[in-house]
Amino acid sequence: METVFECRGLEKKYGSFTALRDLNMEIPKGAIYGFVGKNGAGKTTLIRCLCGLQQPTGGSYELMGCSYRDAGIRRVRRRLGAVVESPAIYKDMTARSNLIQQCLLLGLPDFDCVDELLRLVGLSDTGKKKAGKFSLGMRQRLGLAVALCGDPDFVILDEPTNGLDPQGIIEIRELILKLNREKGITFLISSHILDELARMATHYGFIDQGHLVRQMSAEELRKECRKAVRMKVSDTGKMARIFDEKGIEYKILDDNRADVYAELIISEIAKDFEKAGCSILTMEEKEESLEAFYLSLLGGNGDA
Amino acid sequence: MLKVLYADARMMLYQKGMRQVILAVSTYLVLYSILLKIIGHYMGFAVTADDIIMLYSSYAALAVTASTLFTSIGDFSDGCIRNKLILGSGRATVFVSAEIVGALQAVLISAAAFAESGILALVLTKGGLYTMTIAELADMWLIDTLALMSIGVFSTALVMVLGGKKSSYAIGLVISLAAHIFSLEVNEKLYPTAGKCVLSGAKLFLYRFYDRFVPYSYLKMRPHHETWVYLAGVCGLILLSTLAGILIFRKKEIA
Numbered sequence: 001m002e003t004v005f006e007c008r009g010l011e012k013k014y015g016s017f018t019a020l021r022d023l024n025m026e027i028p029k030g031a032i033y034g035f036v037g038k039n040g041a042g043k044t045t046l047i048r049c050l051c052g053l054q055q056p057t058g059g060s061y062e063l064m065g066c067s068y069r070d071a072g073i074r075r076v077r078r079r080l081g082a083v084v085e086s087p088a089i090y091k092d093m094t095a096r097s098n099l100i101q102q103c104l105l106l107g108l109p110d111f112d113c114v115d116e117l118l119r120l121v122g123l124s125d126t127g128k129k130k131a132g133k134f135s136l137g138m139r140q141r142l143g144l145a146v147a148l149c150g151d152p153d154f155v156i157l158d159e160p161t162n163g164l165d166p167q168g169i170i171e172i173r174e175l176i177l178k179l180n181r182e183k184g185i186t187f188l189i190s191s192h193i194l195d196e197l198a199r200m201a202t203h204y205g206f207i208d209q210g211h212l213v214r215q216m217s218a219e220e221l222r223k224e225c226r227k228a229v230r231m232k233v234s235d236t237g238k239m240a241r242i243f244d245e246k247g248i249e250y251k252i253l254d255d256n257r258a259d260v261y262a263e264l265i266i267s268e269i270a271k272d273f274e275k276a277g278c279s280i281l282t283m284e285e286k287e288e289s290l291e292a293f294y295l296s297l298l299g300g301n302g303d304a
Numbered sequence: 305m306l307k308v309l310y311a312d313a314r315m316m317l318y319q320k321g322m323r324q325v326i327l328a329v330s331t332y333l334v335l336y337s338i339l340l341k342i343i344g345h346y347m348g349f350a351v352t353a354d355d356i357i358m359l360y361s362s363y364a365a366l367a368v369t370a371s372t373l374f375t376s377i378g379d380f381s382d383g384c385i386r387n388k389l390i391l392g393s394g395r396a397t398v399f400v401s402a403e404i405v406g407a408l409q410a411v412l413i414s415a416a417a418f419a420e421s422g423i424l425a426l427v428l429t430k431g432g433l434y435t436m437t438i439a440e441l442a443d444m445w446l447i448d449t450l451a452l453m454s455i456g457v458f459s460t461a462l463v464m465v466l467g468g469k470k471s472s473y474a475i476g477l478v479i480s481l482a483a484h485i486f487s488l489e490v491n492e493k494l495y496p497t498a499g500k501c502v503l504s505g506a507k508l509f510l511y512r513f514y515d516r517f518v519p520y521s522y523l524k525m526r527p528h529h530e531t532w533v534y535l536a537g538v539c540g541l542i543l544l545s546t547l548a549g550i551l552i553f554r555k556k557e558i559a
Contacts, residue, residue, distance in 0.1 A: 077392030
């Protein structure tokens, strides 16, 4: 598996505080990697190390095949785009000027990509409005456009949908998916909105107390998230007797509702329920969410 | 290096902070000159060109410090320094580029102020320069500009070393203000208006060193040392800020 980022035993200490410890992680090329963890778990510290803003105190990492200790790492970083914590924008410049500024910093020969990027993030009509007067959502979009300047191979987004309205969230998600699909850009996305992440990510990394607790593909996660059938019945007591007799696993939620963890043959179950004098009111397939998986993996205290 | 410098210089021209400082300097020059003219008219003394031309130098260090602080701290807080590093620019490159932009700001602010004070002197006074020649005036402006460039470099380096923290504002302005007050003290003690200099020993050495080699003091008096002394002071502050600054900035953890 070709990776864009790989770290082995990564460690970062601030004095006596260990922010990252023995962290092993791989981001496959072409993936949308959802990076999940509580506040203070070490997500931003890892992103800072990855971006070269901070140096690890132990272990090693490779970015696009280049070790962070190599002299060539600077050249490799030119293929990286990132929005770390807050978007990097010049508040006294317009959106267009900001993108031209990024083109200059990258040493691009022309500014042809500017209009395309503005259109891509929906900021074409901002005209002479200064970025300082933009709403939080507009700044996020501009930050994303800045990160996309120069056609990067790997984009790191720290809370990309922060401050966006529902429409904006959908647009950014669609944009990320489109860029991933059409240009093959690899994304590392740290987000608190797990439901949103679940709609995009192809891979996940769960970090807790500076350690990567679990790393898995979306497919593996789907397998792990248990499917259930949520049933609404007239009497869960009678329902329990039927399922106990058949050895079917279930969980009663209240007097009328229960989750059943088995593939049910509806016609047979319906007959059994009729015999027992219990009515099935509704049935719906239910999948355990990323949020529920996260809570079971890392516990519920603190934000994701 | 050049592309980062070009981008930074472009950014500087867009900076509201620097434009506001130029506006404040200009407004102060105009208002002060007019006030001086009015007072002179009623008190019965003539305002000389020298009075107006010397005005900017008295607060130039504070103006340049404020402008560079605005720009550099903004660059940090808006994530732009971080962005340059993420793009693979070297820390020394980012640092030196920011310093050069600090020096450029000093040149722009000073050029605007000198031009304006020259025009005001022509409009509001009669008889031209009284106590200096045009050559001496040019010499003074050149030394002042060089001194202000080194001050711009120093205050930018300060912000970079402090990681763009808001406390940089306080520290930068306090240093500038303290240097302003100490320069007055040094001038007063070394070149008293009445009597002789009575300093001796270490204090005399310290005051003379400050007078000769610390650029903040160059703004308080007309040039009275040899050119190499001024160049040594300016280059000394720039080199010290750059070398010490890069050493610290290379190790700095950027948030």
